[in-house]
Amino acid sequence: MSNLSPTSLAVDGSDFRIGIVAARFNDVYVSGLLDGALKTLKDAGVAEGSIVIERVPGSNELPLIARYLAEEGSFDAVIALGVVIAGGTRHYEMVSDSANYGLQEVAIKTKVPVVAGLIVGDNEEQVKERCVGSIPKGAEFGQCALEMAQLRRKYC
Template sequence: MSLSAPKLFAINGAPFSVGIVAARFNPDLVDALLHRVRTGLAAAGVPAKRITLARVPGSHELPVAAQWLAQGGRRDVIIALGVLIGGDTNHHEMVGQSVSHAFQQVALATRTPVINGVIVADNLKQAQARCTGRVNRGAEFARAALEMAALQRALGRRS
């Protein structure tokens, strides 16, 4: 866990188009993250009409949906949301690692930043703390997305 968050600075989100891919597994938790992401984007001025949402069955399907949105070419950044909770095996860790690597591949191949908003937790209590708790991970994902979209524009990657 990181204890030293970066200093925040104002970003006008009005010019950016954002794609969001969200898993339907663990719907209460993912929907809480999604609500917090949307609230963060709206607070920064991203118009609702410039946000595209695609729902997929589970976290393992997020990378391909992110790639489809990125290949459409009309989004400055993609945010991927899912929640993986441990059980009797380490399947949640394997899926978490797999999708994390795939998000990087998508971002590099499409030149569209992909924000990894997949929560990997050992138990429900940990997942709840990260999705609905005091620390607003959804707002952090929205913030990271806007920073990457702004950086991409500043470097002349998109207009």
């Protein structure tokens, strides 16, 4: 985990249902995030059959499918995974900002926790380290979903 990440809480996820929407763009890196999130969920007891994974073309498409999952009504939390790498134009800023804002909006409107598992890097090396390297952000996103699902159960 990164040095600034919160200490993980022990969460029993055995009765949670988690939706995951993951971009296919930058697939090697998004798949690394997905693997980390899945391992964390399964280690916490979330049954494989209680995890639904949907793939979308890119990060810009994450909010819509996250909303479909949240509105479906049976998910305790949704994890959205995407990777955006800076390029020669500012297009990456537009994609990452709109995806992040859209995911927050989904969570607030549906009252279902949505983990914005977006990695935005200035270069491929930064992204690689966080997705398939020494900073396991996928695991952190999975842990966040577990903790938020537990809080949702407490208050809803």
